[in-house]
Amino acid sequence: MWNWFYKLASPPYVYRLAAVLAPWLLGGAALCIGYGLVDGLVFAPPDYQQGDAFRIIYVHAPSAWLSLSAYTLMAVAGGIGLIWRIKIGHAVAAAAAPIGASFTVLALLTGSLWGRPMWGTYWAWDPRLTSELILLFLYVGVMSLRSAFEDPGRGDRAAALLAIVGVINVPIIHYSVQWWNSLHQGATVAKFARPSMPGSMLWPLLSMLLGFMLFFGGVLCLRLRGEVLNRERQSSWVREVVRAS
Amino acid sequence: MNSGAALSLDQVHVWRGDRHVLRGVSLQLRAGELLQISGPNGTGKTTLLRVMCGLLRPEQGRVSWCGEAITEIREQYQALLAYASHEPALKGDLTALENLRFSVGLKRRVSAGDLTAALACTGVEACADLPARVLSAGQRRRVAMARVLAMRARVWLLDEPFTNLDAAGAELITRLLREHVERGGLGAVVAHHALDGLRRLELQA
Amino acid sequence: MNVGAWQVLSLMLRREMCLYFRRPDQLLQPLVFFLIVTALFPLGLSPQLSLLRDMAPAVLWVAALLSALLSLEGLFKGDAEDGTLEQLALCGQPLGLIVAAKTLSHWLVSGAALVIMSPLVAVALGIPREAFPAMLLSLGLGTLTLSWLGAIGAGLTVGLRRGSVLLSLIVLPLAMPLLIFGAGATDRAISGASAAGPLYFLAALCVLTSTLAPFAATAALRITLE
Amino acid sequence: MNNGFWSMGGYARYVWPCFAGALVVLAWNVWSARRYHSRALMRAARAAIMAGDRS
Numbered sequence A: 001m002w003n004w005f006y007k008l009a010s011p012p013y014v015y016r017l018a019a020v021l022a023p024w025l026l027g028g029a030a031l032c033i034g035y036g037l038v039d040g041l042v043f044a045p046p047d048y049q050q051g052d053a054f055r056i057i058y059v060h061a062p063s064a065w066l067s068l069s070a071y072t073l074m075a076v077a078g079g080i081g082l083i084w085r086i087k088i089g090h091a092v093a094a095a096a097a098p099i100g101a102s103f104t105v106l107a108l109l110t111g112s113l114w115g116r117p118m119w120g121t122y123w124a125w126d127p128r129l130t131s132e133l134i135l136l137f138l139y140v141g142v143m144s145l146r147s148a149f150e151d152p153g154r155g156d157r158a159a160a161l162l163a164i165v166g167v168i169n170v171p172i173i174h175y176s177v178q179w180w181n182s183l184h185q186g187a188t189v190a191k192f193a194r195p196s197m198p199g200s201m202l203w204p205l206l207s208m209l210l211g212f213m214l215f216f217g218g219v220l221c222l223r224l225r226g227e228v229l230n231r232e233r234q235s236s237w238v239r240e241v242v243r244a245s
Numbered sequence B: 001m002n003s004g005a006a007l008s009l010d011q012v013h014v015w016r017g018d019r020h021v022l023r024g025v026s027l028q029l030r031a032g033e034l035l036q037i038s039g040p041n042g043t044g045k046t047t048l049l050r051v052m053c054g055l056l057r058p059e060q061g062r063v064s065w066c067g068e069a070i071t072e073i074r075e076q077y078q079a080l081l082a083y084a085s086h087e088p089a090l091k092g093d094l095t096a097l098e099n100l101r102f103s104v105g106l107k108r109r110v111s112a113g114d115l116t117a118a119l120a121c122t123g124v125e126a127c128a129d130l131p132a133r134v135l136s137a138g139q140r141r142r143v144a145m146a147r148v149l150a151m152r153a154r155v156w157l158l159d160e161p162f163t164n165l166d167a168a169g170a171e172l173i174t175r176l177l178r179e180h181v182e183r184g185g186l187g188a189v190v191a192h193h194a195l196d197g198l199r200r201l202e203l204q205a
Numbered sequence C: 001m002n003v004g005a006w007q008v009l010s011l012m013l014r015r016e017m018c019l020y021f022r023r024p025d026q027l028l029q030p031l032v033f034f035l036i037v038t039a040l041f042p043l044g045l046s047p048q049l050s051l052l053r054d055m056a057p058a059v060l061w062v063a064a065l066l067s068a069l070l071s072l073e074g075l076f077k078g079d080a081e082d083g084t085l086e087q088l089a090l091c092g093q094p095l096g097l098i099v100a101a102k103t104l105s106h107w108l109v110s111g112a113a114l115v116i117m118s119p120l121v122a123v124a125l126g127i128p129r130e131a132f133p134a135m136l137l138s139l140g141l142g143t144l145t146l147s148w149l150g151a152i153g154a155g156l157t158v159g160l161r162r163g164s165v166l167l168s169l170i171v172l173p174l175a176m177p178l179l180i181f182g183a184g185a186t187d188r189a190i191s192g193a194s195a196a197g198p199l200y201f202l203a204a205l206c207v208l209t210s211t212l213a214p215f216a217a218t219a220a221l222r223i224t225l226e
Numbered sequence D: 001m002n003n004g005f006w007s008m009g010g011y012a013r014y015v016w017p018c019f020a021g022a023l024v025v026l027a028w029n030v031w032s033a034r035r036y037h038s039r040a041l042m043r044a045a046r047a048a049i050m051a052g053d054r055s
Helices: A001-007 A009-043 A050-082 A087-119 A128-148 A152-185 A200-231 A236-244 B045-052 B072-077 B096-104 B112-121 B125-129 B136-152 B167-182 C005-022 C024-046 C050-071 C074-082 C082-088 C093-111 C113-122 C129-157 C163-190 C196-225 D001-010 D012-054
Strands: B007-016 B019-029 B034-038 B060-065 B081-084 B153-160 B186-192 B200-202
Touching: A001 B072, A009 A050, A009 A200, A009 A236, A009 D012, A050 A087, A050 A200, A050 B072, A050 D001, A050 D012, A087 A128, A087 A200, A087 B081, A087 D012, A128 A152, A128 B034, A128 C129, A128 C163, A152 C129, A152 C163, A152 C196, A200 D012, A236 B112, A236 C129, B007 B045, B007 D001, B007 D012, B019 B060, B019 B186, B034 B045, B034 B153, B034 B167, B034 C005, B034 C196, B045 B136, B045 B186, B072 D001, B081 B136, B081 B167, B096 B112, B096 B125, B096 B136, B096 C005, B096 C082, B112 B125, B112 B136, B153 D012, B167 B186, C005 C024, C005 C093, C024 C113, C024 C129, C050 C074, C074 C082, C074 C093, C093 C113, C093 C129, C113 C129, C129 C163, C129 C196, C163 C196, C163 D001, D001 D012
Parallel strands: B034 B186, B034 B200, B081 B153, B153 B186
Antiparallel strands: B007 B019, B007 B060
């Protein structure tokens, strides 16, 4: 069984594996998101309080969840690369960063659009959106640190360390923002607490969540191939790949 | 001191971005052996020195001291080591004596007398109380050499110690290297002109 | 090895103090920056103290964070440029100890100086005298925590050309909980309520960073020293 | 049902931009990943040619 795990550390194997996995993951994602959209937009009943505006949750919740798990994946992959000096770890971390950042932006966009009908303004410093905004700053910090080094190897290791420091701070930031929000505005503000959802509303959300996760996996594989090539440009197997393509 | 190789490198590979700077360097150094590293610019002489002192960790290969990998015994190994980089590495605002006190003092308990003696040994006793920024490049090189002396290290790793030195300075450094070898010390020196009685390692482009 | 941990710490502290006080003007710059930034807000808002008092904790804390961050960039830069950082990394002592000594001495000359000067600014911003103890304690803990976070950021960006902007970009998001609890504590103290809650949070953050940051900063330095 | 669907109970101004934004983000991710990969291939090819000249 361990052989499978060791093979994951060899760049040529990962390069080919990513090429095989990507279409399946993206195909699965298309199916789930397709079903989720249709079911969520058409068949799910409107919310008694927020009416049809609640349907934004089908995009907001998955992207918010993904933005956080992508950061965690980036920190774990970077940690593997830093501690066991496995280059693939850094390649995965470098690939995950822009995808996670794009979902953070999506979560912020959908969050503020959802806030408009509820609070009358696009940005009401809701604790969850504020943590999402700080998460975006953390993403930008890690990505700009990685690109600030000429030597990609050192850029990877520095970004991995910053991601680890960041992932330790994410829960701290989350709870301190909650504390800050409850201190000044009190808990009466309509929070994002997911309304206890009946099945007809819940299934589309779960399928959208699964679809977004599959999509993340698929795009990660695509981007990972580029990252692996950039880091292995000098090795012989890359020459075969170049000659073949 | 066992007769086995004290400091050994085994198939060390280092890449600087896309350049394969060190290609499978292997060498063994016993007590009383000093290696001269020479070769055209940019062939990795300084990189090799930094690998030997544990600052730079090679992508492949192993550096070991008395059989143990230096990554395991980092502090003990570096305690026995004196590294003089290409720049003399002195704080401009501190006097020569203070520079020595704050760097050698971290390695071993040392008195002002020892430090002044080391400075005298390299001929810069007069500028013990002058800030390093007013010293000439040659004087600064001599203060850096005094620091290497005061550390009483078993391993000397010197990066072009002869730069900015006049004839007397070059002769002084050669004498100090010989005394270091006679005391059973070992190490590596990056230098271009021929040093008699030293093993040579020529790095190719 | 007959140089113990305490000797290393005291020698490093003496070295840093010696270096800082050889160039006292560089010590004053962050403090003057702190004064200037706090002077901007009343000019931007209004001279009435009653208005300023509501904003005083935020103004005080944002100015303190920015000026502490300004001076943090030079934590390793000086030693990296003249090559002494390598000598420190190779002196056979645990690098974490040396980084801790450098960060603490940096905090003494920047963070602690800020804390000592803050009553001056607090009066100007209309903060009542009863709030001073909580404010001073929160600023002290906050600037120390920021020095630790800044040591990690400085370690990561020391070798880079335009590292100072990147340093702020990296450290400020991590320092936001500090601002929340620090300004919260001062705000509570001003309104007469007990500032114990946020102060406890701030103390917890300070302990967390004081224990973890030396290792992270050492790892960061090892990356840039390669 | 048709125009009722598009009006989203009066919240069309907020719901449809969200889903449009989502599709944009998904499309951008796939497009930028593929572009990144082809760029990497080009750079690898150039490096191979340069290495070819040297050895």
